[in-house]
Amino acid sequence: MKALRAARMERCIGCHSCSLACSRQVHHFLxxxxxxxxxxxxxxxxxxxxxxxxxxxxxxPCAEACPSGALVQRRDGGVMQKKSLCVRCGLCAEACPVDAxxxxxxxxxxxxxxxxxxxAFCPHNxxxxxxxxxxxxxxxxxxx
Amino acid sequence: MIRDFFRVMVVDLSxxxxxxxxxxxxxEFLGGSGLAALLFETYGHMDRSWDDPDQPxxxxxxxxxxYYPLMSKTCCAFRSPYxxxxxxxxxxxxxxxxxxxxxxxxxxxxxxxxxxxxxCVGSGGTDLRDVEFLRGFDALQTGRVLRxxxxxxxxxSILRIGPAGExxxxxxxxxxDTFRHFGRMGGGTVMGAKNLKGICILGDQGxxxxxxxxxxxxxxxxxxxxxxxxxxxxxxxxxxxININPLNGLKSLPWRNLQATAAPAAEAxxxxxxxxxxxxxxxxCAGCPVGCIHIGFVRERFQANNQYLYRQVGYDYEPIYxxxxxxxxxxxxxxxRILDVIEKEGLDCMSAGVALAWAxxxxxxxxxxxxxxxxxxxxxxxxxxxxxxxxxxxxPNEFYRQLAQGTLKCAAxxxxxxxxxxxxxxxxxxxxxxxxxxxxxxxxxxxxxxxxGYAWDQKHDEKDVDKAxxxxxxxxxxxxxxxCMVGCLFSRGVYTEDLLAEALDAVGHTGFGSSLSAIGExxxxxxxxxxxxxxxxPRQVKxxxxxxxxxxxxxxxxxxxxxxxxxxxxxxxxxxxxxxPGSE
Numbered sequence: 001m002k003a004l005r006a007a008r009m010e011r012c013i014g015c016h017s018c019s020l021a022c023s024r025q026v027h028h029f030l031x032x033x034x035x036x037x038x039x040x041x042x043x044x045x046x047x048x049x050x051x052x053x054x055x056x057x058x059x060x061p062c063a064e065a066c067p068s069g070a071l072v073q074r075r076d077g078g079v080m081q082k083k084s085l086c087v088r089c090g091l092c093a094e095a096c097p098v099d100a101x102x103x104x105x106x107x108x109x110x111x112x113x114x115x116x117x118x119x120a121f122c123p124h125n126x127x128x129x130x131x132x133x134x135x136x137x138x139x140x141x142x143x144x
Numbered sequence: 145m146i147r148d149f150f151r152v153m154v155v156d157l158s159x160x161x162x163x164x165x166x167x168x169x170x171x172e173f174l175g176g177s178g179l180a181a182l183l184f185e186t187y188g189h190m191d192r193s194w195d196d197p198d199q200p201x202x203x204x205x206x207x208x209x210x211y212y213p214l215m216s217k218t219c220c221a222f223r224s225p226y227x228x229x230x231x232x233x234x235x236x237x238x239x240x241x242x243x244x245x246x247x248x249x250x251x252x253x254x255x256x257x258x259x260x261x262x263x264c265v266g267s268g269g270t271d272l273r274d275v276e277f278l279r280g281f282d283a284l285q286t287g288r289v290l291r292x293x294x295x296x297x298x299x300x301s302i303l304r305i306g307p308a309g310e311x312x313x314x315x316x317x318x319x320x321d322t323f324r325h326f327g328r329m330g331g332g333t334v335m336g337a338k339n340l341k342g343i344c345i346l347g348d349q350g351x352x353x354x355x356x357x358x359x360x361x362x363x364x365x366x367x368x369x370x371x372x373x374x375x376x377x378x379x380x381x382x383x384x385x386i387n388i389n390p391l392n393g394l395k396s397l398p399w400r401n402l403q404a405t406a407a408p409a410a411e412a413x414x415x416x417x418x419x420x421x422x423x424x425x426x427x428x429c430a431g432c433p434v435g436c437i438h439i440g441f442v443r444e445r446f447q448a449n450n451q452y453l454y455r456q457v458g459y460d461y462e463p464i465y466x467x468x469x470x471x472x473x474x475x476x477x478x479x480x481r482i483l484d485v486i487e488k489e490g491l492d493c494m495s496a497g498v499a500l501a502w503a504x505x506x507x508x509x510x511x512x513x514x515x516x517x518x519x520x521x522x523x524x525x526x527x528x529x530x531x532x533x534x535x536x537x538x539x540p541n542e543f544y545r546q547l548a549q550g551t552l553k554c555a556a557x558x559x560x561x562x563x564x565x566x567x568x569x570x571x572x573x574x575x576x577x578x579x580x581x582x583x584x585x586x587x588x589x590x591x592x593x594x595x596x597g598y599a600w601d602q603k604h605d606e607k608d609v610d611k612a613x614x615x616x617x618x619x620x621x622x623x624x625x626x627x628c629m630v631g632c633l634f635s636r637g638v639y640t641e642d643l644l645a646e647a648l649d650a651v652g653h654t655g656f657g658s659s660l661s662a663i664g665e666x667x668x669x670x671x672x673x674x675x676x677x678x679x680x681x682p683r684q685v686k687x688x689x690x691x692x693x694x695x696x697x698x699x700x701x702x703x704x705x706x707x708x709x710x711x712x713x714x715x716x717x718x719x720x721x722x723x724x725p726g727s728e
Contacts, residue, residue: 013435015428016241016299017213017367024353024360030210031245031350032299032430040298044291045322045427046439046456052298104350123371123433 001076002129003114004037006051011124014039014049021121027110033102036112037127054078054100054112056132062111065095071111076132078114145351146207146652150179150249154187155263155270157338158197158255162270171655175206176630177232178667179250180221181674184230187252190677194223194330195312195337197256203243206629208644209431210244211359211651213367214635216431218243218320219627223678225314225330225337226550226569230674231589232627233328236429237321238347240630242301245347257339260310264294266346275341282306282488283319286342294344299430303343306490308537309336313548315495315569319487323427323437323458327492328569328591359650366647369638371433379436379634380426384461385415387573388469394602394697396576399469400523401501402565402690405575413468413476415461422476424456429632436634442480457484465573466497470565471504471529478526485530489537498570499551500532502560511560516543552688562689576601577698579612581691582709586682586717588620588671593633595620605698607705609712617668617716624671625664672721682714 022035032038038052056077063071063079070086071079088107093099102110116129145151150167173182180202187200201222208215218239224231243251247267257272260279264271273293278286283306290302301321309316309332316332317325326332335341353359370376378386391397392410399407411417418440427437442455457480467486468479486493504521506512514520518535519528539545546554551570555561565571567581568590574580576598583597584590592598595616604612626636629644639647641660648656656663687710692703 013426013428013437014430015433015435016430017433020210020431023350024363028353029350030353032241032347033245034350038298043297044288048425121367121433123435 001074001132001134002116003056003076003078003132004053004112004116004118005128005130006037006053006126007128007130008124008126009049009051011126012039012049012051013124014041014045015123017121017123018051018118018127022112022118025117026113026115034104034110035102036110037118038102051126052099054114055098056114057097061095061097062092062101065091067091071109074114076134079111081109081111081113083108145247146354150175151247152183152250152252153248153265153270154252154254155265156255157253157257157261157263157272157340160272170207170653171659172663173667174625174628174656174663175209175249176204176219177624177627177671178663179204179628180219180232181230181667181670183250183252184221184674185670187254188223188230188674194225194228194334197338198254199223199334201253201331201334201338201340202250203239204250204630205240205243205248206631207653208629208631208647208651209240212363212647213370214432214434214632214639215629216240216429217630217632219630220318220326220331222331222334225312225333227680229678229680230671231329232671233326233331233589234593234627234630235318235320235324235326236432236632237324238299238301238430239303239320239324239345241430242299242345242347245299245349246345247349247351251343251345253338253340253343256337260339260341262290262293262342262344263340264344264346266296267349278341279310280307283490284322284488287319287322290342290344294346296344296346296348299347301345301347303345304341305332305335306488306537308490308548309333310341311538311548312336313491313537314550314553315492315548316490317492319490323439324429325492327494329589332490354650354652362647362650366638366643367433370635375637376434376634380434382415382419383436383438385418385438385459385464387461388414388464389416391574391576394576396574396602396696397469398465398565398571398573398575400472401470401498401505401563402575402694403505405694405696407469407472409472409474410469412474413464413479415464418459418464418476422480432632434634440476440480442477442484444481455480455484457487459483462573463493463497466494466570467529469573470497470501471526472523473526473529474524475526482526482529482533485533489533491533491537492570494572495550495570496533496536498565499536499547499554500529502551502555502564503532503547505563506555506558506560509560512543512558516541516558564688565690566688568685574598574601575694575696577696578607578701578706578709579604579616581687581706582713583616585687586685586710586713588675593623595623601696607702609705609708612709613713613716616713617720621661621664621668624667625660628663628667669720672717673723676718676721682717683711685710685714
């Protein structure tokens with residue numbers, strides 16, 4: 001399994017090309033919010049940028065909080081999303097420890113599905129798809 | 145959102161009322177520059193001065209903003225405090241995408257708030273806050289406070305002014321997201337006159353994209369062209385500061401208030417030297433993968449025992465020319481320190497640098513005394529120039545009050561008009577020759593970006609008035625089309641009119657195929673008409689004597705050629721400003 005990693009954010013120039021690409025290609029939308037990756041400054045542009053993106057937790061608190069099965073744990077980390085099952089309760093976004101899930105005005109959650117489509121649009125190679133180690137059993141700590 | 149009309153938010157600061165207005169005219173005016181002119185015709189007043197509370201401050205984006213890379217700028221239009229006529233300024237940052245995602249084609253601010261106020265707009269409405277406590281705060285500190293007051297970190301834009309805007313200097317700028325500016329012609333002054341300290345634009349909406357493969361395919365093609373070819377290398381590499389060395393080599397670099405057009409010391413403040421010695425990192429406007437914003441750093445010891453602070457200061461060619469070469473400050477860190485003070489005070493850096501250069505020569509020649517300047521300006525003395533910037537922003541006497549209104553206004557009062565480096569406003573950094581001097585001196589917003597006169601001078605040594613003016617008028621029309629989009633002018637080599645038509649088509653703005661050229665001409669005429677109706681007479685524009693005393697790579701300036709260009713360009717401007725047949 002692979003996961004998106006914002007591995008070199010110190011190179012980020014704040015162009016938002018990644019989130020625009022995710023929104024455009026994955027969600028067929030024009031937005032810098034409705035995306036699995038969102039770019040923010042850490043308190044003004046002189047402080048550089050951070051990516052709000054799923055860290056592929058295992059177990060994933062958002063999946064554990066989801067009451068309807070719309071977010072399902074991936075085998076090695078992160079979640080799969082079944083939009084048709086979502087009841088828009090917003091509990092997933094509340095449970096995420098790193099603010100990686102965006103809720104639109106109708107409470108639809110947007111979370112990274114680790115498809116990697118944003119990577120090609122980052123002009124500074126800040127993003128990469130990294131291998132996640134297979135786990136012997138769910139919930140065991142990663143030994144990387 | 146793709147629609148055939150303009151959705152405009154109108155905020156009246158006097159009453160606090162907000163409304164959404166829908167305007168037709170997409171097919172005739174596109175957006176950006178065209179939309180701004182259209183809105184000024186609707187909301188502006190030809191018979192009232194720039195500081196009348198009812199005059200509008202307009203921010204307009206284009207039909208492709210956010211839909212394609214480098215469609216990332218905003219056009220700001222207003223009646224300028226500099227010449228009391230219609231003008232425009234452009235900036236990027238996050239302003240354009242924030243307006244797009246607030247579902248606005250334009251924001252129009254009218255009225256005057258009773259007390260210092262900050263305005264926050266988004267798709268969900270507006271919020272007006274009393275910020276009287278921010279009076280006198282610099283532009284950077286103001287940004288920090290506004291960030292805490294309003295929501296939307298990361299995907300919002302914060303526009304604000306410094307003390308210069310509050311004190312109504314005619315060339316106060318609007319700082320956009322710390323490192324970008326509506327720099328020229330006094331947009332910050334208009335905000336100051338409206339008691340408007342800041343504007344926060346929340347980009348909190350989004351829109352479904354057109355069905356089909358045409359749009360994503362075209363997006364990818366344009367993105368690849370911009371990021372994998374060498375077309376944009378100049379802008380993200382060394383940046384526009386790369387111009388210092390070649391202009392110096394062509395004897396076209398304004399130096400020491402244009403007393404010279406080349407200097408051996410210029411190499412010390414070349415783009416390459418900035419990149420090697422003080423470049424901290426690059427940044428980008430939202431929606432642009434190029435990353436042309438160059439941020440330098442200054443490290444300063446403020447106390448003994450190794451107590452240091454550091455500052456981050458954006459730079460580019462024009463700031464280096466105006467606060468480096470024009471003042472003969474030849475150390476990159478010292479140039480950045482002057483720019484940092486200008487940034488905080490909220491002044492246009494080109495006007496401030498040129499004003500200080502004039503003041504130095506005026507003091508040197510005895511035209512003014514220290515009784516007026518209060519400071520011993522001397523070429524290369526950065527510390528004194530930093531204090532001079534503060535005095536322009538917060539004038540302690542009549543001399544600085546006049547200097548804050550413009551170099552030529554101050555010179556008209558105190559003397560020294562011959563060596564005021566003013567071409568409509570304090571000049572841009574191209575002492576390339578006759579065509580550029582006339583282009584900037586008479587041009588619509590007195591900017592080197594109105595048309596490529598500087599490039600014409602560098603490539604042509606023949607003196608053909610007709611050919612040169614045909615180029616200026618045609619080139620400015622083409623730039624107006626890009627400014628209606630509102631695309632970054634750096635991308636004008638990529639976004640040809642054919643590609644723009646294809647890009648419009650792919651998102652659902654169909655039928656522009658052959659009309660872009662006509663739209664450019666229509667907007668060109670409308671803008672001139674607005675300015676002329678407000679009193680502009682290009683025949684009265686004078687090119688100061690200093691410009692006739694120069695030597696460039698072509699030799700001494702040809703005053704007959706200069707005068708022929710000036711006269712003929714003025715006539716053509718008046719012809720473009722004439723009402724269209726049958727329209728009035």
